[in-house]
Amino acid sequence: MSSPLIQGSTMASMGKVFPPLVLLNPKYKPCYPGRVASRNTKSIIKNCFNEKYFVQEKLDPLWDDGYGSQTAQDYLEAAKDMIRPDNGPPRWFCPIESGPPIKNSPVLLFLPGIDGLGMGLILHHKALGKVFEVRCLHIPVYDRTPFEGLVKFATDAIRSEHASIPDRPIYLVGESFGGCLALSVAAFNPTIDLVVILVNPATSFNRSQLQPMLPFLEACPKELHKIIPYLFGLSLGNPMKMANVQVNSPLSPTKKLENLFLDVKSLVEGATLLADILPKETLSWKLKSLKSGAAHANSHLHAVKSEVLVLASGNDNMLPSAAEARRLLDLLENCKVRDFYHSGHTLLVEDGINLLTIIKGTNKYRRSKTHDFVSDFLPPSKSEFKETFDEHLGLFRLATSPVMFSTLENGKIVKGLSGIPDQGPVLLVGYHMFFGTEIGAIVEEYLREKKIVLHGVAHPEIFAENIEAPLQVISGFDRFRVFGAVPVTARNVFKLMSNKRHVLLYPGGVREALHRKGEKYKLFWPEKPEFVRMASKFGAKIVPFGVVGEDDLMEQFLDYNDLMKIPLMKEFISQRNTAISRVRGGTQITGEVGNQDFFVPGICPKxxxxxxxxxxxxxETKGREELLKNKELCNELYLQIQSEITRNIDYLLKKREDDPYRHVFERTMYRALSGPVHQIPAFDP
Known part of the structure; x- marks a missing residue:
C-alpha cells in the first residue's frame, strides 16, 4: 500500500514484512525523515530520499501554515491509493508535508473515523507538522482487528513515547470512531500526560442514525450494497464547505467560483469511492466495531483523567454531536467544548476549521507538564492573520480605518510605527478606549508593519473558565490567546521582559475600558508605579501612546452608575463580579481606580x-538602575508617562479635524477606488 502524501519505513509484524508507505510521485516532495511506530518495535528514524533532517528552533510571526493548500479533493485522491489491499495490520505513518517540527515538539497521534484510512487531518498536516510530531493510524480496508486490539495497539504506542520522553504531553486526536478509541486509551493510561481532542466522537452511537443500519445491512441484497456507502458518503458533510477550502488561492473570483463548482461536483461523485473504502462486509464490520467501541468508551468515562477538548458539529447528520458534547462536558473532569453550528460530520475537512488555531485558542498547546503563556506561545500564521483581520474584523477595520503615527528619536512625528524600536524588550503603555476597541488595530499593525508579535497583558478573567459559555464557537477570547495575550501577572510580565518581547500594558485596566459617561479620554491609573520598576529591571524601552476615536464610534447612554440604581441589575453585577479575579487584590487599591467591576453598558452606535x-x-530605562531604589525618581517617570499620553490624546483630538478622510463615506470611496484600509491617507503630522 502506498500514498503520495505519506512516508514511512519497512515494518515487521508477526513475522511479516510490509512495504514502506512511500510513493515516488514528483507532485509531492518529501521534506524530512519520517518517524514510524511499528507494532513490535520502538519508533525509528529513517532518512527519506537522503534529505537532510532539519529542526527549527522556533516559528516566525506570519509563518506559512499551508492551510488551503490541501482540500477534500486531495483526500479523495490519496484514498484511491490507500485502499489497495496489502494484507497488513494497522500501522502508523507520518505525512510527508508535515515537515520538521520545531524543537521539543510533542507527539500527536491521529485516530481516524470509520473509514480507517488515517487521512482525516490532510488539511492540517503542514500546520500541525510544524509544532507536533504527527503520526496517523491507518487501518487497512480488510483488517479485522477488534476494538480491544486497537486500544492495545494505540496504548503500546503512547507508552513507548512516554517512556522515551516522560516530561512531554502526548496528544490524541480522535475523529468519530477514533474518539471512542482515544477515550478508551486515556482511561487505561491515567498516569500518562495525555491531551485528548475529540472530533464528533461516536460515543453517541446508540442514539445515532447509524445503529439502525446494522440489521438493514445484514438483510440488504448483494446487488444494492454499493448504494449504501454512496448514501452514507453524502451524509458525511457539507460539500460546499468541504470544497471551499481555498484561502490561499491567488485566482480571480470568477475562476474561484468555477473551481468551487467543479470541486463540489467531484466531491459528490467521490462519494462512490466509499463503496471501495467500505464494501458491504467491511461496513458491517466497522459498524459492529463502532457499536462495541462506543460501549467500551462509555463504560470507562469515569476513569478518564486527561485534558479533553470536544469539537462538535451542529449539522452532523450521522451523530447527535452537539448533544453528546454537552453530555461529555458534564461527565468528564477536565473537559472543554467548542461548537461549530454549521459544520457536518467531517468537520476537519471543511472550510474555516483550522485545528491548530483551535488548539492554540483554547490554551491546549504545551510542551511540558503545564501550559506556560510565554514559553508555549506559537506566533500567529498567515492564514490566522488573514482570517482574523481581513475576514472576521474586516467590516470593523473598514469602519474605523485606524491610522498610526510614531515619534522618532529627534522628536519628529511620522506616519507608521518606525519610531517604535524593533529590538525588545519594549513596553507600550497607553490609554484604554471604551471596550478596548483599539487593541486589535495595534496588534494587527504591529504584525503587518514590523512582523513582531505584541503581547497584550489582559485581565485574568479573560482566561478564566467561567467566562465561557458551556458550548461555544471560537470566541474573541480565543483570538486574544492566538495573538499573544497573557494574564496580567507579575510572573508573566517578568517572563516577557526577560525574553525581550514587545508588551502592551494598560494601567487603567477595566475601570478605564469601562469608563462612565463624560469620562472619555480620562486616565484612571493607580498611584503606585507598578510597571516602571519592572521595565527598568530589564532595561526596557517605554513607549507611551494615546488613541482617540471612541466618541466617533458610539455614545454611552446607560453607564455603571445608572445600572447600579436599578435593583435587579445591581444584584446581577454584584453577583457576577464576586467570583472574578482581582488584578490588584493584594495592594488594597480603593476609590474609583479600585472599582474594576465588569458590566455591559447601554450604547448607541454612531x-x-x-x-x-x-x-x-x-x-530609555537601560542604565537607570536608580529607578529600582529611588521611589521619587520612579514616581517622577511615572507621572511623565501619564503626561505624555495626555499630550498625545490632545494632539490627536486637534489634528483629526484636518483629516479629509475622517468620515466613513470618504474612506469607503477611497477604499473602493484606490487601495486597502491601512493605506488610506490622513492629516499631515
Whole structure:
C-alpha cells in the first residue's frame, strides 16, 4: 500500500514484512525523515530520499501554515491509493508535508473515523507538522482487528513515547470512531500526560442514525450494497464547505467560483469511492466495531483523567454531536467544548476549521507538564492573520480605518510605527478606549508593519473558565490567546521582559475600558508605579501612546452608575463580579481606580469616525538602575508617562479635524477606488 502524501519505513509484524508507505510521485516532495511506530518495535528514524533532517528552533510571526493548500479533493485522491489491499495490520505513518517540527515538539497521534484510512487531518498536516510530531493510524480496508486490539495497539504506542520522553504531553486526536478509541486509551493510561481532542466522537452511537443500519445491512441484497456507502458518503458533510477550502488561492473570483463548482461536483461523485473504502462486509464490520467501541468508551468515562477538548458539529447528520458534547462536558473532569453550528460530520475537512488555531485558542498547546503563556506561545500564521483581520474584523477595520503615527528619536512625528524600536524588550503603555476597541488595530499593525508579535497583558478573567459559555464557537477570547495575550501577572510580565518581547500594558485596566459617561479620554491609573520598576529591571524601552476615536464610534447612554440604581441589575453585577479575579487584590487599591467591576453598558452606535494613534518618543530605562531604589525618581517617570499620553490624546483630538478622510463615506470611496484600509491617507503630522 502506498500514498503520495505519506512516508514511512519497512515494518515487521508477526513475522511479516510490509512495504514502506512511500510513493515516488514528483507532485509531492518529501521534506524530512519520517518517524514510524511499528507494532513490535520502538519508533525509528529513517532518512527519506537522503534529505537532510532539519529542526527549527522556533516559528516566525506570519509563518506559512499551508492551510488551503490541501482540500477534500486531495483526500479523495490519496484514498484511491490507500485502499489497495496489502494484507497488513494497522500501522502508523507520518505525512510527508508535515515537515520538521520545531524543537521539543510533542507527539500527536491521529485516530481516524470509520473509514480507517488515517487521512482525516490532510488539511492540517503542514500546520500541525510544524509544532507536533504527527503520526496517523491507518487501518487497512480488510483488517479485522477488534476494538480491544486497537486500544492495545494505540496504548503500546503512547507508552513507548512516554517512556522515551516522560516530561512531554502526548496528544490524541480522535475523529468519530477514533474518539471512542482515544477515550478508551486515556482511561487505561491515567498516569500518562495525555491531551485528548475529540472530533464528533461516536460515543453517541446508540442514539445515532447509524445503529439502525446494522440489521438493514445484514438483510440488504448483494446487488444494492454499493448504494449504501454512496448514501452514507453524502451524509458525511457539507460539500460546499468541504470544497471551499481555498484561502490561499491567488485566482480571480470568477475562476474561484468555477473551481468551487467543479470541486463540489467531484466531491459528490467521490462519494462512490466509499463503496471501495467500505464494501458491504467491511461496513458491517466497522459498524459492529463502532457499536462495541462506543460501549467500551462509555463504560470507562469515569476513569478518564486527561485534558479533553470536544469539537462538535451542529449539522452532523450521522451523530447527535452537539448533544453528546454537552453530555461529555458534564461527565468528564477536565473537559472543554467548542461548537461549530454549521459544520457536518467531517468537520476537519471543511472550510474555516483550522485545528491548530483551535488548539492554540483554547490554551491546549504545551510542551511540558503545564501550559506556560510565554514559553508555549506559537506566533500567529498567515492564514490566522488573514482570517482574523481581513475576514472576521474586516467590516470593523473598514469602519474605523485606524491610522498610526510614531515619534522618532529627534522628536519628529511620522506616519507608521518606525519610531517604535524593533529590538525588545519594549513596553507600550497607553490609554484604554471604551471596550478596548483599539487593541486589535495595534496588534494587527504591529504584525503587518514590523512582523513582531505584541503581547497584550489582559485581565485574568479573560482566561478564566467561567467566562465561557458551556458550548461555544471560537470566541474573541480565543483570538486574544492566538495573538499573544497573557494574564496580567507579575510572573508573566517578568517572563516577557526577560525574553525581550514587545508588551502592551494598560494601567487603567477595566475601570478605564469601562469608563462612565463624560469620562472619555480620562486616565484612571493607580498611584503606585507598578510597571516602571519592572521595565527598568530589564532595561526596557517605554513607549507611551494615546488613541482617540471612541466618541466617533458610539455614545454611552446607560453607564455603571445608572445600572447600579436599578435593583435587579445591581444584584446581577454584584453577583457576577464576586467570583472574578482581582488584578490588584493584594495592594488594597480603593476609590474609583479600585472599582474594576465588569458590566455591559447601554450604547448607541454612531456613523463611524476614525481611530487615531500616536506613539510618543521611546523612554530609555537601560542604565537607570536608580529607578529600582529611588521611589521619587520612579514616581517622577511615572507621572511623565501619564503626561505624555495626555499630550498625545490632545494632539490627536486637534489634528483629526484636518483629516479629509475622517468620515466613513470618504474612506469607503477611497477604499473602493484606490487601495486597502491601512493605506488610506490622513492629516499631515
Amino acid at each position: 456613523i463611524p469616525g476614525r481611530f487615531y494613534f500616536l506613539f510618543g518618543k521611546p523612554i
